[in-house]
Amino acid sequence: MTNNNISRYLRQTIFPGIGLEGQQKLLAARVVVVGCGATGTNIANHLARAGVGHLTVIDRDFIELNNLQRQLLFDEQDLAENLPKAAAAERKLRAINSEIEVRGIVSDVNAENVESLIAGATVVLDGTDNFETRYILNDACIKHNIPWIYTGAVATYGMSQTIIPGQTACLRCLFNEVPPPGTTATCDTAGVVGPVVAAIASVSATEAIKLIVGHGDLNQGIIHFDLWYNTFEQFEGNGPRPDCPACQQRNFEFLKQEKGGQIANLCGRNAVQLRVSGAGKLPLAEMADRLAAVSKITARNDYLLRFIVDGYEITLFADARAIIKGTEDERVARGLYAKYIGS
Numbered sequence: 001m002t003n004n005n006i007s008r009y010l011r012q013t014i015f016p017g018i019g020l021e022g023q024q025k026l027l028a029a030r031v032v033v034v035g036c037g038a039t040g041t042n043i044a045n046h047l048a049r050a051g052v053g054h055l056t057v058i059d060r061d062f063i064e065l066n067n068l069q070r071q072l073l074f075d076e077q078d079l080a081e082n083l084p085k086a087a088a089a090e091r092k093l094r095a096i097n098s099e100i101e102v103r104g105i106v107s108d109v110n111a112e113n114v115e116s117l118i119a120g121a122t123v124v125l126d127g128t129d130n131f132e133t134r135y136i137l138n139d140a141c142i143k144h145n146i147p148w149i150y151t152g153a154v155a156t157y158g159m160s161q162t163i164i165p166g167q168t169a170c171l172r173c174l175f176n177e178v179p180p181p182g183t184t185a186t187c188d189t190a191g192v193v194g195p196v197v198a199a200i201a202s203v204s205a206t207e208a209i210k211l212i213v214g215h216g217d218l219n220q221g222i223i224h225f226d227l228w229y230n231t232f233e234q235f236e237g238n239g240p241r242p243d244c245p246a247c248q249q250r251n252f253e254f255l256k257q258e259k260g261g262q263i264a265n266l267c268g269r270n271a272v273q274l275r276v277s278g279a280g281k282l283p284l285a286e287m288a289d290r291l292a293a294v295s296k297i298t299a300r301n302d303y304l305l306r307f308i309v310d311g312y313e314i315t316l317f318a319d320a321r322a323i324i325k326g327t328e329d330e331r332v333a334r335g336l337y338a339k340y341i342g343s
């Protein structure tokens, strides 16, 4: 370690759980943060400052004004430059710590590219906003024996789960199927309070540090809190579920695209259609009530719900299919689906 490094990390190396030995492990570690929104920026911020030597952040979106309320790596200058989140995050993380290697990748993480994106990682952190990607990540990390940490935050509650292949339960052990579209709250429909995101991201970033340095008690189950009501819970895990398709049978259905999988195709001029297999029937009426607060509903009946949001027109059918007008970019369509429909 250089003298500069010794002073930079002094406050954590004098903590015996980390020490100089732990710092060297952090500097040698390769961490991939998938998704660079609210949780992802908070996690990446902590890990860059802590001296994770090789840090990769991946995100498919551009910065919007409403991101600045909680996505702490971004500022008004980034917004004025119309930067993709991954590029702005890379620039900011380098300014925070020029002694580590930072890579920002502008990409949609999917079943086809996930394995190459996480190759060689010491640990992967989930900074996504959707379950579709998390199940793909779960499959890929279990397959390649890479620990990964789930982080979720909506409204005023947060959840973190540390997944160590072969040791703890994985995402599919706990929730065998992806929650159907429209059944889970998203930050775009239920809102989210900035400091709640920072708190749960800190839990997950600390888990990553403990995992890398090899000290401290890892979360073996789920940590859940709601900062509006000050409830803090830790659910003890029972280890892997014996019949889990992913971590026990090693049948990676999401990687093989036998499960989940939004199939996108161009649909006329300036529109993308997304189909989700096996989603069942959507609760359209309930979703319309939720979406009315953040979008303009232009049509609703038993078969479809049409609304305008962010300048796009989205027609959502009861079978979870959606036609997104206003773009020919699949990534944009997937992003809108994750935000406003969920999963």
Ligand SMILES: [Zn+2]
Pocket (backbone or CB within 6 Å): 169, 170, 171, 172, 173, 174, 240, 241, 244, 245, 246, 247, 248
């Ligand atoms: Zn499992």
